[in-house]
Amino acid sequence: MRGIPASDPVHKVQSTILAPYGAHESDSRGRMHAEAPASHRGEYRRDRERIIHSTAFRRLEYKTQLFVNHEGDLYRTRLTHSIEVAQVARSIAYRLGLNEPLCEAIALAHDLGHTPFGHAGQDALNRCMQAHGGFEHNLQSLRVVDCLELKYPQFPGLNLTFETREGILKHCSKKNARALGSVGQRFLERTQPSLEAQLANIADEIAYTSHDIDDGLRANLITVSKLREVELFDQHIDAVEHEFPQLGRRQKTYETIRRIRNRLVADLITASQAAIDEARVGSLDEVRAAPGSLIRFSEPMREKNQALKNFLREHLYRHERVHRMNRKAAKVVADLYAAFFRDARLMPDEYRGMANEAAGRDGDSGRARVISDYISGMTDRYAIAEHRRIFNEKIF
């Protein structure tokens, strides 16, 4: 199905401010299962609302972004991270004339497939799944919205529009792309996704670099004096200190982080608008056929941002306290996987039934996939409680 008819006044209002290169609903590649047009909202708004009402979305509240959920109430969780990504993406979309509801839908869904315990959990699950096709959180986000959410009588999953699904699938191997059909096509043809998808991807980066500085400082894993090694930070904290010499430590760092985020956003808007103008793209199809991504930082800002990311990788993501937490998380995930694989009766009835059915159909790989769906859907605290219940061992 191609093209969704404009269905309501909201859609028409939105079209008047939507640039020609933005994602217009009338050009949508539609939904996998045909549905009547949304009666009181646009189609991308309908996607966003389905995502917000999903079970996987609620679970993000208790999933690690960088710190395991129980380490403190003030750290970002996957949920607050996703909301911050949506906020950054929407403000930029507004300025570039892109489709805000589509950007927001992609941003809110982008981490739905994350395992408990962040990247440590995903790496552990991926190791367990090596013989069965591996595990990748980005692919899992698509699997959640396409298959795993069971809410509607007419279809499995949330039946989102092609454009939202295209945005969720940020990267993909050729092998997986072939199995995914139309949404995987661009990885085989090396074409681009919509500008809204490109934007949600970079908004993710802007959100996590800025909030990880905040969380890292709060946890005392990094310090302001060490952060001064990063040009972007040094430059802005100097300006803040100069302007507000009396400001307390906490407010000073907030203001510095806020300015860094604003600087990144402003640069992204200017550089992307220039790239869009230069490429002379006049429609979503032309955006898809463009030789590269058009949502991008200027080269000097890309380098500065890269230096900040390198710093965070070196001093925060690889910090020994984070590493220790990651080791524990990996153990919980690997132990659970091994236990469920040996004895499916340790899983709730529903998953045990699905695992046995999948094993009958696809052998061990079928069983493994159901176990990986079950584990990846767990929140941090649920995984910890399950581990304690089965192994009677206190890890965290």
Ligand code: MG
């Ligand atoms: Mg993210």
